[in-house]
Amino acid sequence: MLDVDTSRRRIVDLTSEVRDFCAAQQDGLCNVFVPHATAGVAVIETGAGSDDDLIETLERLLPRDDRYRHSHGSPGHGADHVLPGLVSPSVTLPVAGGEPLLGTWQSIVLVDLNRDNPHRSVRLSFVAG
Template structure:
């Protein structure tokens, strides 16, 4: 098993950043099969597998904005970002991807995105790879 980390700089409050290549880079040379699990170490960001199409990425951001209002939550009394926590809870902090023939076994249209819900920020992603 191997583990590595990388950081992602985001530039807006709610956005998506393609991290597929950075997760793929964590797969050790010579590993034929296994799994790669990526985990974002934050409560106001998530990871999702989705198509990398600009309009769809915009639709995802709009969907999260429409689903979770920006204001009116109890946690806002503490630091004003309850909407970010709720949006990230819907996305989830991790993804697990099979590895086949030494590569991430994503479908034709699948990419992995960090979904930033409280940016701009610097986010840390941990990738754990297990296999043979």
């Protein structure tokens, strides 16, 4: 299990932690899962602006206002509960020889717009194949 602080970043790159976890494995599938109702996991390019574009797009799609039925917490917190419908709470990656088979520019990231809870857990599991 990974403990992640998202108080300073809405997108946190988990790629190196996932690579380290997979290095002890051989061939199979690695699942990356965030057990929270207000966060997700994505495979995107980072560092070239795509991470900022993703956050801006999600904030545009999920405005922080009073339109949501789920209304406790900070203003617009209901949007946080809609996020996992757009950014899945898990991804599964093929692994060969202990290495996740990511594309050249792909990274595994935690996506968290929730201002009420900056402490996240990420569960990594492996199925040999």
